């Protein structure tokens with residue numbers, strides 16, 4: 001069997017390794033348009049905290065090639081998809097029995113002008129772009145962060161110790177609104193304010209205008225200048241000719257069935273390129289995460305020979321440490337309880353002076369559906385128990401008894 005994987009980042013690399021394990025004799029080729037295999041984008045925040053740029057590839061080309069016998073093409077874009085054949089940027093055509101599309105996502109926003117401007121000024125996902133944005137951040141005295149989601153808050157926290165004027169714009173009334181209920185984030189807002197960051201929450205940015213010195217950022221209420229703007233808004237798959245003939249969802253993600261097969265037989269898609277099921281509501285959601293990339297990579301490898309394993313979906317894990325406080329969110333939030341057709345109960349607990357837990361569970365079966373934990377420090381043991389609790393929907397009373405022994 002000849003397997004081709006397009007995209008050599010978290011999903012693609014994990015799929016290549018999982019395919020090697022499933023099919024020891026397959027010919028596996030991994031194609032990546034950049035000069036190296038993927039890295040963890042969050043390393044940018046580590047670099048900013050340490051004030052020194054670092055970046056590590058997930059795996060080296062030689063290692064994946066020699067140890068796992070996986071052929072790797074770097075600096076090669078996969079341009080077109082034909083019937084059991086792909087065409088590369090140098091016009092070579094490669095036949096395949098099974099194709100896995102792991103082309104991921106990129107940052108996109110209508111605020112950033114043309115596609116070209118965006119490509120040259122705003123991206124910070126690849127190592128090259130991260131290095132450039134790192135240098136721009138170093139030089140800027142005033143920075144506007146647009147979006148107080150996971151990426152925006154990571155920027156804010158990483159820059160806390162640097163003497164820069166930071167303004168955070170967020171259309172919601174609070175940070176991390178996608179991952180936490182309202183009562184779990186006031187502590188984060190207090191930390192942002194205590195670090196002299198201007199939080200313009202409840203204000204959507206309407207326009208970003210380049211000026212001689214930097215930018216002007218305009219909302220309905222105000223216009224302010226900044227040397228640099230960091231767009232920390234949604235990511236989505238890039239429009240590519242490669243996927244022209246594949247069915248898509250309205251937001252540009254590739255449509256896949258439960259086995260991760262696209263609208264074309266023998267062509268699969270994984271990671272940030274697709275929607276997945278949010279397990280508690282069964283709703284199709286766009287969840288850009290490492291967990292998703294890894295899980296879908298494992299599932300797709302099982303399904304290449306025969307369609308045998310459905311993707312169970314994601315509990316949308318979110319983990320972060322901001323201003324020295326750990327934040328963990330898994331599964332259903334209280335604010336999402338209206339989207340399920342079963343009765344839901346909520347319990348909020350102050351476990352220690354600095355540990356706040358909120359759990360969401362099925363009112364009748366008492367099985368855990370989701371939890372949010374904000375604590376000075378969450379041990380690995382507690383984290384693992386939290387994942388297990390939501391993953392396996394453990395009965396909440398049992399789960400809490402065991403947790404109390406760990407805290």
Ligand SMILES: Cc1cc2nc3c(=O)[nH]c(=O)nc-3n(C[C@H](O)[C@H](O)[C@H](O)COP(=O)(O)OP(=O)(O)OC[C@H]3O[C@@H](n4cnc5c(N)ncnc54)[C@H](O)[C@@H]3O)c2cc1C
Pocket residue numbers: 006007008009010011012031032033034038040041042044076077078079102103104105106124125151240242270271272273287288289290291293
């Ligand atoms: C700044 C930042 C911080 C993040 N931090 C976290 C975090 O802490 N935790 C977390 O869970 N998630 C985090 N994420 C999200 C996470 O990085 C993504 O969910 C993950 O990278 C998705 O992996 P992927 O392999 O599906 O896609 P991508 O990482 O987008 O990789 C796709 C790859 O495909 C290549 N490619 C695309 N098209 C072609 C083509 N036609 N031919 C050849 N190659 C192609 C691209 O060059 C790229 O290397 C973060 C994202 C960003 C931007």
